Amino acid sequence: MKIVKRIFKFIVIIIGVLLISIAIVILVDKQSTNYLKVRNNKSADNNSFLITNVNVIPMNQDTILVDKMVYVKAGIIQNIADNIDIKGVEIIDAKNKYLTPGLIDMHVHIWDRHELGLYLSNGVTAVRNLWGMPMHLRLKEDINNDEIISPMFFTTGPKLTGPEFIGDDNLQLTNPTEAKEKVISYKKRGYDFIKTYYGLTEDIFDAVVEQAKIYNMDIIAHPSQKVPYSYHFNPQIKSIEHAEEIIQQPLNYTLDTLKLQEVINDFEKSKHSSFSPTLTVYNNIYQMLIDDNILESEQLKFMNPLIKKVDSKAQFERWHTTKLRDSSIVKTIKKQHDFHLKIIKKLHKAGVTFICGTDAGIGVTIPGFSIHQELAFYKEAGLSNYEVLKTATINASKTHSIMNKMGTIEVGKIANLILIDNNPLSDLSALQNPTTVFIKGRKLNRKTLDSYEKQAKNRNNLIASAVRYLENLIIEK
Numbered sequence: 398m399k400i401v402k403r404i405f406k407f408i409v410i411i412i413g414v415l416l417i418s419i420a421i422v423i424l425v426d427k428q429s430t431n432y433l434k435v436r437n438n439k440s441a442d443n444n445s446f447l448i449t450n451v452n453v454i455p456m457n458q459d460t461i462l463v464d465k466m467v468y469v470k471a472g473i474i475q476n477i478a479d480n481i482d483i484k485g486v487e488i489i490d491a492k493n494k495y496l497t498p499g500l501i502d503m504h505v506h507i508w509d510r511h512e513l514g515l516y517l518s519n520g521v522t523a524v525r526n527l528w529g530m531p532m533h534l535r536l537k538e539d540i541n542n543d544e545i546i547s548p549m550f551f552t553t554g555p556k557l558t559g560p561e562f563i564g565d566d567n568l569q570l571t572n573p574t575e576a577k578e579k580v581i582s583y584k585k586r587g588y589d590f591i592k593t594y595y596g597l598t599e600d601i602f603d604a605v606v607e608q609a610k611i612y613n614m615d616i617i618a619h620p621s622q623k624v625p626y627s628y629h630f631n632p633q634i635k636s637i638e639h640a641e642e643i644i645q646q647p648l649n650y651t652l653d654t655l656k657l658q659e660v661i662n663d664f665e666k667s668k669h670s671s672f673s674p675t676l677t678v679y680n681n682i683y684q685m686l687i688d689d690n691i692l693e694s695e696q697l698k699f700m701n702p703l704i705k706k707v708d709s710k711a712q713f714e715r716w717h718t719t720k721l722r723d724s725s726i727v728k729t730i731k732k733q734h735d736f737h738l739k740i741i742k743k744l745h746k747a748g749v750t751f752i753c754g755t756d757a758g759i760g761v762t763i764p765g766f767s768i769h770q771e772l773a774f775y776k777e778a779g780l781s782n783y784e785v786l787k788t789a790t791i792n793a794s795k796t797h798s799i800m801n802k803m804g805t806i807e808v809g810k811i812a813n814l815i816l817i818d819n820n821p822l823s824d825l826s827a828l829q830n831p832t833t834v835f836i837k838g839r840k841l842n843r844k845t846l847d848s849y850e851k852q853a854k855n856r857n858n859l860i861a862s863a864v865r866y867l868e869n870l871i872i873e874k
């Protein structure tokens with residue numbers, strides 16, 4: 398009896414020590430992002446000001462409003478005019494500079510709070526997180542309570558998949574009743590959107606759509622291969638993800654332009670779904686194949702260490718093993734990327750609404766920085782600079798009603814803005830390294846933004862990230 402008691406005591410102590418260690422790790426990690434706390438960003442305190450002499454790119458029409466004044470009060474745009482007579486507010490002289498809406502990345506995966514600073518530093522003032530976990534609900538709460546400086550944050554719940562096992566990170570639904578219960582539970586817990594994923598069967602998918610409609614939750618679809626591609630053109634599905642899925646599913650891994658035309662025709666008929674191509678994450682396969690040292694690159698130092706250690710490394714090794722077996726893979730991947738550009742061009746001609754999404758946080762796709770790459774691809778596909786900029790501003794805000802207070806510079810909109818030295822309608826690279834980013838009217842200058850990058854570089858939070866991931870596996874199953 399005594400032995401049993403002793404063993405029991407020992408186990409209790411071990412569990413206790415483990416729990417305390419986990420709590421310490423999480424606490425230390427949270428402390429390490431204190432630099433984003435609103436109270437530690439005193440210079441950003443003032444969210445009322447008057448910007449003068451500025452060239453405004455409003456993005457609700459293809460124009461530049463030359464030499465204007467913009468009055469922001471308590472984080473909201475109050476007035477845009479040639480002359481605004483207001484006393485007692487901070488004046489920001491923006492002579493020869495351009496003001497655009499902050500950028501919106503509609504497909505990201507956030508792993509820690511340092512990434513929020515990286516998005517801001519790159520002019521991204523809102524993100525749509527497409528793989529929701531309990532940590533994202535806590536993050537959202539802190540952001541909405543205005544405790545931390547961050548892009549505005551929207552998140553789906555965990556990915557909904559069908560009965561077939563396709564990875565422990567997916568929530569496997571086995572029947573329609575379970576599907577409905579999940580939608581109800583995600584709504585109650587505060588997730589913004591439903592994400593449907595690979596492998597959802599029609600009966601389960603129908604149940605998700607039905608319940609999401611009742612609960613007024615938009616669906617974001619990574620297309621399921623268990624239903625026809627055209628199934629996804631449902632009014633409840635507000636956005637369809639990934640150009641590569643068009644090739645993998647309706648085109649059945651070919652680059653068949655006739656089959657593509659059928660897909661384009663389906664898109665053309667349905668005006669309620671936006672399309673998020675995520676070209677960067679696919680092109681990064683090619684980048685991994687041609688750069689043997691990509692894992693040691695400067696850019697990868699901005700990646701979450703857990704993802705770098707697990708996902709970036711696994712993807713790199715997988716593609717390099719493939720290349721050793723068959724070197725033609727390099728050409729095949731490049732060819733498919735080029736075909737994606739062709740798809741974008743055709744979809745654009747057919748009037749499809751694009752929303753800029755990078756899939757940052759996966760593989761070697763870096764948070765924040767990747768958005769400029771993604772925009773450059775749309776340009777390469779044939780969109781005008783104005784059309785490209787729409788994908789990361791007004792198109793995003795029109796996709797979901799909960800996002801429509803952003804995306805343009807108009808009276809009544811939230812002052813999520815970026816101030817830049819050159820005209821992005823002449824050259825999109827002007828959007829990189831903004832001199833000032835305004836988030837809900839809080840002003841972040843270049844020096845502050847650079848310091849966010851510095852803090853995020855080579856961060857050391859692998860264990861804390863792993864704990865949060867494990868928490869997700871335990872709670873969401």
Ligand SMILES: [Zn+2]
Nearest residue numbers: 504527756759
């Ligand atoms: Zn993704």
